[in-house]
Amino acid sequence: MPDKLQIDFKTSTRSLTGDRGVFYEATNRAIIVLPNHESYDDILATIQHESIHFCLKDTDDLDDEHEESIIWKMAWAEYDLI
Numbered sequence: 001m002p003d004k005l006q007i008d009f010k011t012s013t014r015s016l017t018g019d020r021g022v023f024y025e026a027t028n029r030a031i032i033v034l035p036n037h038e039s040y041d042d043i044l045a046t047i048q049h050e051s052i053h054f055c056l057k058d059t060d061d062l063d064d065e066h067e068e069s070i071i072w073k074m075a076w077a078e079y080d081l082i
């Protein structure tokens, strides 16, 4: 499997109710659920979020909560708010 991130956009929420996006490490695929977003900027933030999951996927000493914490801090650091 190529070590590239594939991003797919979903236009319905039938299988991922409530989620804005998800990253599947086994296939290096992120799904962005468009109807669960409120704005274009919101969509870009989700793409960034799932892309960072891809970048961190080979870091063995991070669990899911660590990854979420890192991604959250990166998002807010952009605005000097942490």
Ligand SMILES: [Zn+2]
Pocket (backbone or CB within 6 Å): 049, 053, 068, 071
């Ligand atoms: Zn996440």
